[in-house]
Amino acid sequence: MVSEEVSKLLERHEGKQGALISILEEIQARYSYLPQELLREVAVQSGRSLTDVYGVATFYKAFSLQPRGKHLISVCLGTACHVRGGPAIADELEKQLGIKAGQTTPDREFTLESVNCLGACALGPVVVVDGHYFSNVKSSQVKEILEKSKKGLDIVEIDTDERIFPIEVSCARCNHSLMDSEHQIDGHPSIRVTVSFGQRHGWMCISSLWGSYNVTSKHEIPYETIVNFFCPHCHAELIGGASCSECNAPMVPMVIRGGGVVQLCSRRGCKNHILDLGGTVFE
Amino acid sequence: MVTLTINGLQVSVEEGTTLLEAAKFLNFPIPTLCHMEGLSPYGACRLCVVEIGEGPRSRLVTSCTYPAEEGLVVRTTSKRVDRARRMVIELLLGTCPQSKIIQDIASKYNVRQQRFRQEYDDCILCGLCVRMCAEQMMAKAIGFRGRGETRSIGTPFDVKSDVCRLCGGCIYVCPACQLRCTYNQPEKAVCGGCANIAAPCLKKPEFEDMMCYMDPCVACEIKKD
Numbered sequence: 435m436v437s438e439e440v441s442k443l444l445e446r447h448e449g450k451q452g453a454l455i456s457i458l459e460e461i462q463a464r465y466s467y468l469p470q471e472l473l474r475e476v477a478v479q480s481g482r483s484l485t486d487v488y489g490v491a492t493f494y495k496a497f498s499l500q501p502r503g504k505h506l507i508s509v510c511l512g513t514a515c516h517v518r519g520g521p522a523i524a525d526e527l528e529k530q531l532g533i534k535a536g537q538t539t540p541d542r543e544f545t546l547e548s549v550n551c552l553g554a555c556a557l558g559p560v561v562v563v564d565g566h567y568f569s570n571v572k573s574s575q576v577k578e579i580l581e582k583s584k585k586g587l588d589i590v591e592i593d594t595d596e597r598i599f600p601i602e603v604s605c606a607r608c609n610h611s612l613m614d615s616e617h618q619i620d621g622h623p624s625i626r627v628t629v630s631f632g633q634r635h636g637w638m639c640i641s642s643l644w645g646s647y648n649v650t651s652k653h654e655i656p657y658e659t660i661v662n663f664f665c666p667h668c669h670a671e672l673i674g675g676a677s678c679s680e681c682n683a684p685m686v687p688m689v690i691r692g693g694g695v696v697q698l699c700s701r702r703g704c705k706n707h708i709l710d711l712g713g714t715v716f717e
Numbered sequence: 718m719v720t721l722t723i724n725g726l727q728v729s730v731e732e733g734t735t736l737l738e739a740a741k742f743l744n745f746p747i748p749t750l751c752h753m754e755g756l757s758p759y760g761a762c763r764l765c766v767v768e769i770g771e772g773p774r775s776r777l778v779t780s781c782t783y784p785a786e787e788g789l790v791v792r793t794t795s796k797r798v799d800r801a802r803r804m805v806i807e808l809l810l811g812t813c814p815q816s817k818i819i820q821d822i823a824s825k826y827n828v829r830q831q832r833f834r835q836e837y838d839d840c841i842l843c844g845l846c847v848r849m850c851a852e853q854m855m856a857k858a859i860g861f862r863g864r865g866e867t868r869s870i871g872t873p874f875d876v877k878s879d880v881c882r883l884c885g886g887c888i889y890v891c892p893a894c895q896l897r898c899t900y901n902q903p904e905k906a907v908c909g910g911c912a913n914i915a916a917p918c919l920k921k922p923e924f925e926d927m928m929c930y931m932d933p934c935v936a937c938e939i940k941k942d
């Protein structure tokens with residue numbers, strides 16, 4: 435299992451410059467840390483010595499050899515944030531989480547790390563949780579930040595972020611609505627289609643929120659596979675002839691209620707989608 | 718062939734020769750620590766500094782890594798070199814005051830005081846052992862890990878390496894000498910090379926399983942609380 439995974443990774447990256455770093459980055463993205471087993475496997479399969487692989491893995495701060503928590507909290511201790519009170523925030527975070535910077539809480543919820551300047555000095559002191567920036571943080575806000583992160587910052591954002599709005603779509607051929615109010619994603623009815631890839635066939639629900647990439651499906655769809663989309667009502671394939679500008683996979687068109695067409699890239703993991711509301715094009 | 722001047726003497730050397738080798742050819746002594754014949758030059762200890770160029774454009778370089786250039790003017794013992802070298806020695810002494818090799822160099826260059834806090838570290842990160850392991854023993858069992866303050870040398874994951882053949886080469890070349898010595902924790906040992914020498918730690922019961930190359934090392938005496 436592990437060896438297969440690694441050999442696939444190697445196939446993709448080997449021969450390129452800096453391949454090792456890309457490989458480690460992918461492993462890190464997948465497991466949120468670098469498991470010992472995988473590092474050993476990378477060394478064996480790529481013909482590098484384990485010492486070299488380990489050296490690279492420990493050199494870069496972006497890599498972690500310990501499992502990380504669900505949420506990553508980075509508190510900035512760069513010069514600007516330092517004079518604006520960063521250390522007090524770090525202390526408060528350490529106190530409330532009961533861990534030191536660089537550690538993970540025993541329940542694997544939070545990992546705390548300190549960083550040296552995030553390039554947002556004017557906003558200091560800066561705390562970043564799972565990619566969400568908190569600026570001008572005061573120690574009294576720490577508790578709130580932690581609670582918010584526990585609930586999940588993405589949900590909070592979907593409610594308040596104006597760039598995200600729900601759309602309603604139907605099949606281009608039979609005009610039957612594709613919305614499924616029984617199966618909600620991100621708190622809104624999802625778009626239900628039938629998909630097939632390889633030998634597999636089944637339903638998939640896509641978030642109807644423009645800007646959200648959440649999907650659920652009957653079968654786990656591996657990244658990078660191109661899937662065929664079908665209307666669950668008339669069983670026609672949803673295909674338009676356009677192909678993705680980023681990865682060249684066919685685009686999947688759906689008609690938007692109220693006029694317009696939305697096109698999604700049919701490659702899993704490719705985030706390209708186009709909204710055409712008759713004239714104005716969002717990408 | 719390139720011709721250069723070292724301390725006023727002209728010398729022609731083959732292209733690719735380092736300043737250190739050229740100076741040695743002329744018998745000008747340059748102290749070295751991280752340099753060893755048979756291992757690739759690394760330039761870690763900075764002990765071998767020399768001054769090149771003239772006037773305000775002169776600068777200090779490490780002679781063990783700097784290749785000879787046509788017309789280069791080199792001084793191996795200028796005032797500036799001397800000052801820099803003594804500072805390097807002082808710093809090395811601060812890191813590893815217990816190392817006999819460093820002490821010897823200090824006494825040779827008449828460094829009698831040492832203004833930095835003594836760390837009693839067991840490694841100066843000169844990389845000799847790493848290169849020995851990779852280039853002469855073809856094992857690559859040990860390497861550098863981490864960076865900055867937390868940079869260290871050791872095996873991956875701090876467990877005994879599968880590719881280590883216990884040759885002891887790393888301990889043999891170590892100028893801090895007790896680098897690989899794990900005192901009374903034989904399970905962590907990288908080396909197990911020889912038990913033939915009467916190192917002081919070997920005579921104590923708690924070090925019974927240990928082996929040590931470094932006869933006059935005495936590091937274990939200092940380190941062990």
Ligand code: FES
Pocket residue numbers: 510511512513514515516550551552553554555556558560
């Ligand atoms: S110092 Fe914190 S963002 Fe620059």
Ligand code: FES
Pocket residue numbers: 748749750751752759760761762763764765766779780781782
């Ligand atoms: S001998 Fe040249 S830097 Fe160490």
